[in-house]
Amino acid sequence: MTEPLTAREYRDLLSDALRDAAEADTRRPTAHTLFMPDSHRTALYVDNTVVQGGRGVGKTFWYRSLLDGDLRAFAADEYRIARLRRLNVAPGHGLDMNSARYPGQFILRSLIEAGTPPYEIWYAVLLAALGQPELRAQPDWSDKVAWVRTNADAAQRTIEQADQQAHHENTVHLLLFDALEHLHGDREQADRLVAGILQLALQMRFGTRNIRFKVFIRPDMFDGAKHHFPDASKLSGNAARLEWSQTDLFGLLFHCMGNENDAEGASARFRRLTGGWESDADGLRHVPPMALRNEERAQTELFEQIADPYMGANFRKGRPYTWLPNHLMDGRQQVSPRSFLHALSTAADATRSERPSHDRALHHEAIRKGVQAASEVRVYEVSEDTPWVKLAIEPLSGCQVPIEEATVTGIWKEQGLPEALRAESARYAQSDGPEHVRTGPRHPDDLPRLIEELIDLGVMRRRSDLRLDLPDVYRIAFRVGRRGGVPMSAG
Numbered sequence: 001m002t003e004p005l006t007a008r009e010y011r012d013l014l015s016d017a018l019r020d021a022a023e024a025d026t027r028r029p030t031a032h033t034l035f036m037p038d039s040h041r042t043a044l045y046v047d048n049t050v051v052q053g054g055r056g057v058g059k060t061f062w063y064r065s066l067l068d069g070d071l072r073a074f075a076a077d078e079y080r081i082a083r084l085r086r087l088n089v090a091p092g093h094g095l096d097m098n099s100a101r102y103p104g105q106f107i108l109r110s111l112i113e114a115g116t117p118p119y120e121i122w123y124a125v126l127l128a129a130l131g132q133p134e135l136r137a138q139p140d141w142s143d144k145v146a147w148v149r150t151n152a153d154a155a156q157r158t159i160e161q162a163d164q165q166a167h168h169e170n171t172v173h174l175l176l177f178d179a180l181e182h183l184h185g186d187r188e189q190a191d192r193l194v195a196g197i198l199q200l201a202l203q204m205r206f207g208t209r210n211i212r213f214k215v216f217i218r219p220d221m222f223d224g225a226k227h228h229f230p231d232a233s234k235l236s237g238n239a240a241r242l243e244w245s246q247t248d249l250f251g252l253l254f255h256c257m258g259n260e261n262d263a264e265g266a267s268a269r270f271r272r273l274t275g276g277w278e279s280d281a282d283g284l285r286h287v288p289p290m291a292l293r294n295e296e297r298a299q300t301e302l303f304e305q306i307a308d309p310y311m312g313a314n315f316r317k318g319r320p321y322t323w324l325p326n327h328l329m330d331g332r333q334q335v336s337p338r339s340f341l342h343a344l345s346t347a348a349d350a351t352r353s354e355r356p357s358h359d360r361a362l363h364h365e366a367i368r369k370g371v372q373a374a375s376e377v378r379v380y381e382v383s384e385d386t387p388w389v390k391l392a393i394e395p396l397s398g399c400q401v402p403i404e405e406a407t408v409t410g411i412w413k414e415q416g417l418p419e420a421l422r423a424e425s426a427r428y429a430q431s432d433g434p435e436h437v438r439t440g441p442r443h444p445d446d447l448p449r450l451i452e453e454l455i456d457l458g459v460m461r462r463r464s465d466l467r468l469d470l471p472d473v474y475r476i477a478f479r480v481g482r483r484g485g486v487p488m489s490a491g
Contacts, residue, residue, distance in 0.1 A: 002272040009266050010306050010361035011348050017260040017267070018253075018345035029065045031284040034074055035255040037248040038294065041079045043240040046087070046172055046212055049201050050235045052219045053242030054458060055381050056336035059216035062242070063094060063178035066214070074285065083172065090129035092122065092175040092197070092213065095182070101128065103141040105182060112189055116145055118196025124148045126200065126211075127155055129175055130162040159211065166210035177215045181385050187224070187442055194221055195229035202235060218385075220456045224442065246325050249340045250303060251293035256341070258286045274302065296321075307347075307362035320367055327371050327472045330458030339378050339473060343370035375476035382459065382474070388441050389459055391420050392450065393470070397479045402467035409447040418445045 005013070020027055027033070043051045043062060053059045065071040067089055076084035093102045102125045103111060111121055124144040127135050134154070138144045148155050166173055177197055184190040194217065201213035222239075226232045244252075258277060260267040271277045276289030291298035300321045311317040318326075328335045328343060344362070347370035351363045383390040395415045396408065412418075421444035443449040451468065454460040461469050470480050 002269055004273060005266060005269060007359055007361045008356075009269075011352055013257055013260060013262060013266040013270060014306070014344060014348040014361060015352070016262050017256040018341045018348070029061050029068065029071060031070065031074065031280070032259040032261070033256075034065060034071055034285065035252050036075060036078050037244065037251065039243055039245060039248060040240075041081070043242055044075055044079060044081055044084065045238075045240070046081075046083050046174060046214075047205070048238045048240045049205055049213055049215060050198075050222060050239035051214060051216045051242060052222055052239055053216065054218060054330070054332075054334060054336065055385055056338035056378075057242045057244065057334070058337065059242060060095065060178055063091075063176050063216050066174070066176055067091060074280075078287070086171045087174050088166070088171055089174045089176065092125050092129065092177045093180065093183070094176070094178045099141075101125070105184075107141050108183060108193065109185075111142060111145065112184065112193070114142070116142075118193045119199050120145050120148055120196075121193075122196050122200045123155065126175060126204075127158055130158055130173060130211075132158045159208065163208040163210050171210065173211045175211075175213050177213065177217075180215075180217050180221055190221070191224040191442075192228050194225040195232065198225055198232045198235060199229050202231060205235070220453065223456065244335055244337050244340075246322070246335075247294050247296055247299060249325055249335060249337060250299040250321070251288060252337055253341065253344065254288050254292045254299075254302070255286075258288055306360065307367065308360050308364040311364045311367065317364075320362070320364065324367060324371070328374055330471050330473055331455060331461035331469075332458040334458065336378065339374040342377050343367070343374040346370040346373040371472065372476055375473050378473050379477035382457070386457065388421050388424055388444075389454065389457065391424060392417060392441075392454060393459065393474070393478045393480075396470075398481070400481045401475060402463055402465070402469045405448070405451060405466070405468055408451065408468055412447055412450075417450075418447070 040058070040062070042048055044066070051059065051062070065075065066084075066087075072084045072087065072089070076082060091098060091101050097104060099107065103121065108121070112118075121141075124135065124141065124147075127148065128144065132155070134151070135144050135147050135158075138147050162173060180190070180194055180197075183193045197213070197215055201215060204211045204213055222232070254274070258267055258271045258274075271286060274289070274292060276291070278287045278289075279285065292302065300319070303321050304319075307320045309319065311320060311323045317323075324343060325335050325340065328339050330336075344367075347362045347366040350366035350369045351358055351361065354366065355363045379390070392412070395411050395417065396403070399407075399411075421441055441450055441453050443453070451460060455462060459470070459474050461471065463469050470478070472482075475482060
């Protein structure tokens with residue numbers, strides 16, 4: 001019989017399994033880290049062009065997983081999508097510096113400043129991915145785009161021949177796009193670049209049988225592109241969303257715990273204790289049983305062996321299984337798995353340092369500190385992607401939510417927010433640093449529309465009484481108060 005894990009062993013396993021939780025975009029996915037929520041299946045359908053998701057929900061993870069043949073094979077088996085085994089996959093844009101495959105930030109800016117239509121840029125990227133020899137022989141992207149413009153017939157023949165050959169071979173050419181928030185510092189230009197991708201994607205979707213795009217994109221950027229390419233709405237019908245239910249989040253947690261390469265074998269013992277895991281022939285990947293992936297009751301019972309059963313003295317304070325995701329939700333009722341895992345990692349460390357003899361791996365006060373830490377990380381992430389959000393919310397520090405919209409716009413006017421937003425936008429647009437390429441608000445002078453943009457991003461939400469609210473995952477780090485809410489600092 002397998003000995004149960006002690007609180008200390010569970011705590012150490014959590015720390016080991018979640019130590020890199022906040023670095024998901026910089027880590028390459030592996031067989032160990034490949035967790036496949038049932039709800040993400042449609043995102044991998046080859047014909048689903050648009051995959052929408054906010055920061056930290058798995059866009060880059062799936063982008064990189066689809067570029068890896070071994071991981072595609074795992075996904076083909078688990079999701080039962082045989083077509084994933086018959087793909088020729090290439091990157092169309094991403095975080096990696098890969099100028100042979102697609103133009104980077106400096107090059108894109110240069111091409112746009114020279115008046116190059118975005119559609120022509122992405123057409124050249126597609127032709128390069130299909131191996132057009134004359135185009136690939138051109139040394140620079142400006143030369144590649146010029147070749148496309150002056151060799152329209154040859155370019156179209158390349159598309160047609162590649163499509164015919166792929167159909168004959170029963171394969172699909174799939175071009176992947178990610179990290180679109182890094183395309184250009186000016187929001188208008190970023191929207192135009194995204195519209196160019198979607199325009200070409202739509203053309204391939206309906207004009208070829210075996211050439212497809214898959215575009216991982218934030219919802220607000222997809223909506224912005226529609227202003228420049230109205231037909232983008234035709235891609236909405238088969239668009240997928242990367243969303244995480246409560247059971248998905250805990251399924252991910254248990255997957256991480258069962259796939260940790262720990263020296264003391266706690267992960268293997270955890271698998272034996274819970275039972276029902278499936279492992280591949282090489283032992284590279286262990287899949288949790290269905291109950292631990294999808295069943296709330298089984299997940300609750302296991303998590304209450306790891307964490308305190310209540311968030312205080314009794315059930316009136318809430319149960320950690322529901323309390324934790326509820327306090328990490330954004331305004332769209334979505335939880336970033338990165339925030340969720342970071343909160344748990346912090347809770348394990350806090351329990352170890354402050355209550356090492358506690359009879360559970362996670363003390364309820366440590367879980368509260370985990371939410372505070374996750375809030376800090378979430379605000380950092382949104383400030384990195386959209387620096388204007390920080391400019392808009394920081395003036396509300398010290399206020400209490402819910403709050404009247406007129407009060408918010410009054411504070412913004414008093415503190416000169418529109419002027420600050422215009423200055424910030426100009427600073428990023430003129431920057432020579434690729435790390436500064438970010439998107440700004442579309443309407444810095446229109447404060448009601450600014451509120452709508454914040455709602456679209458999930459940073460704010462409007463209550464039924466029309467007052468504005470900030471979800472805890474943003475409210476805490478921005479030091480906005482709420483009566484009876486999670487404290488704004490660890491204290």
